[in-house]
Amino acid sequence: MDVLIQIVASGLTLGAMYAVATIGLSLVYGSLNMLNMAHGAILTLGGYICYAAIVHAGLHPVLALLAAALVCALVGLLIYFSAALPLLRAENFETNIFIATIGIGSVIENLMLKGFGPYPIPQPLAVDGQVVIGNVHIPLQNVFILGVAIVLMAAVAILLQRTSTGRAIRATSMNREAAQLMGVRVGRVYAQVLALSGALAAVSGIMISSIATLTPVMGGDPMLKAFIVCVVAGLGNVYGAVIAAIALGLLEAATQYVLGVRWSFATLLLLVILVLIWRPYGLFGKQQVVRL
Amino acid sequence: MVDAALDIINASAGYSGRIVLDAIKLSARKGELTAIVGPNGHGKSTLLKAISGLVPVTSGEIRLDGLRIDRLRPDQIVERGVIQVPQGDLLFPAMTVHENLLMGAYANSGGLAERLDFVFTLLPKLKERRNQTAGTLSGGERRMCGIGRGLMAGGEVLMLDEPSLGLAPIVIEQIYEVIFNLRREGRTILLVEENAERIAEHADMIHLLDNGRIAWSGLGAELMARPEIVETYLGV
């Protein structure tokens, strides 16, 4: 029973972090048809900005978090204006932007390497203490992460469902031309989505580095997992991505316990392959028969 | 002299190197019903897309109330009151009928409740299915939803691309009733129709689009009185 609680607690935390990392990626793919390969680097950047804000600028942790989110939102905008906008006008957008964002991610990563050095740095934004359930000690940090993730996801959900900005984003993802005919300024939607995605990535990066440590290359693994979650959920399905992220987190925690850390990723991938064989468009993907 | 609401002045348009429309010259006059007829695949839909800013105009101009709109973004054109009900399934499939209709009013949300009421009264099937996702509607119902969504936008110029496609005869009558009512209230209507006969007696002006060019322009009665034109281009 204790083991179960431990696994669930770890799993939910992992899932929460993946969920926040994935929402942005999913939104960007859904509305722009764009796989943002710089996502991992932005995630890492968020962690470092937060660190720098607390340690070098002496900011309060909450302000530091906000600063990181803001900077990364701006990076998202930068990606829109420098890469997405010009490439949208040409053919083969999907391939080109994929390659372009790999480049951008690489630049960001190397800037951090130059600026902060290659050695792992502890993330100062952490909460001390523990919660005790039964015989299990759960770090308060995990609870905190879960709380932040839930708040963020609720905020995104409200944004998407209740605001006109959100409706414009959803409309653009469903049918860009129709959205334009409704008077949606599609370029602005793209910029908003990339900015939002950047901000969410920053928070995710801060959370992940608070449990592990900050290194310039830490973004690769979460980004890969975020992609996997997106694909399993069905590319572009934001709500499905959240569910899949949590499921993946729980799965990872369980396999880490049962098989050991070094097998968990492989097992995960194996499960993903099986899921995709069963449902090629993802669990919640657009695989219904089109009404002809 | 009635002013032109929409002026297309020697405009050509096309996709990636291929010219679809060639030096089109026509006007949709304020408060009138202008019909574009002609065989399939000859540019009728492209014309509406060019006006809406979805297809680039490669030469010539398009003016609304005298001001150029051909270099504007699609959303700017919608803001200026040029609304299109496109052909084909351009609904938002994961949104309900209700949400789709709300999206229609995105650029112009004043008087939302009345407009929604109006659309539901005109198209009661939509009211029945208001909470159903648009992707699950039948073909004709999707058409109705598209038209309802266009009506939600208000605006000065309403362009419809084959509104009667796939609709039951009685609904076609009702839709045309609405279109004629809108005209009576002063709306400028630009209609692309396959069925020239139906529209001939009601349109203020008809333009025949053949192979990307205006082959003939005139009044409906004139068109019907020229069987050779009707035969050649419309195959009636």
Next chain:
Amino acid sequence: MTGDAAATPLLSCRHVGKSFGALAAVRDLSFDVGAGEILGIGGPNGAGKTTLFEVISGLNPATKGAIVLDGQDITGHAPEQICHAGVARTFQLNAGFDSMTARENVLVGAYFGRTNRAVPTLRAGRAAHEATDAALEMLGIADRADKITGKLPVLDRKLLMMASALATKPKLLLMDEPVGGLTAREVDRVMDAVRAIKAAGVTIILIEHVMRFLVRLSDRIMIMHHGEKIFEGLPTKLLDDRTVVDVYLGQGASERLRSFMEGAHG
């Protein structure tokens, strides 16, 4: 052509129902289609016409009732089985493999649509190619057979859909709004094609709103409304039915139809 169904109908639907949760798209529908006849189906939008086709062709099985094709119960069978049993279908929207040539599209129907292939071969056999050529010939698009489907004009794509369906050597062809958006001359072309298909011995059920097409071609007409049958009978009797005029045709269309039919028979 007489209006009565043949002694043993080719298709028999008995109390067929299809519900999506609480929504009954088709309810308690019973009708027969005789071998070699053309049954036309009309009705308001959302009446359940396409759903009925989905049920018969197996894409969306019935929740109630039975469907019997040529003595064989096909209710709830898989779509491929129903296709092999002899049911083919064309769709409202142009459904074709856009990047393949017209000939290749029809070949898919000829190859997969007639027999069950447990072990697929690497090349389509001679029989499949012959069936493909015959179908293209009958629909009059043999000269365009090597064009890419995505580039064909609307009329040709519709004829191509019909050719693909024909290549499966069906007993029953379901046609869903085949002439929407076509000019009058194009509609005539499709009418000729349908007549040729009928002459080849295929039984046809067609859905259409273009009344002159429906009325000219159908031996009998059925009108659906809210998932039920509200009229079944000869085309000439259509205008006498008050309900049909009120819920489907409307006054204007009825009058036009009446003069059209009188002109045709007078």
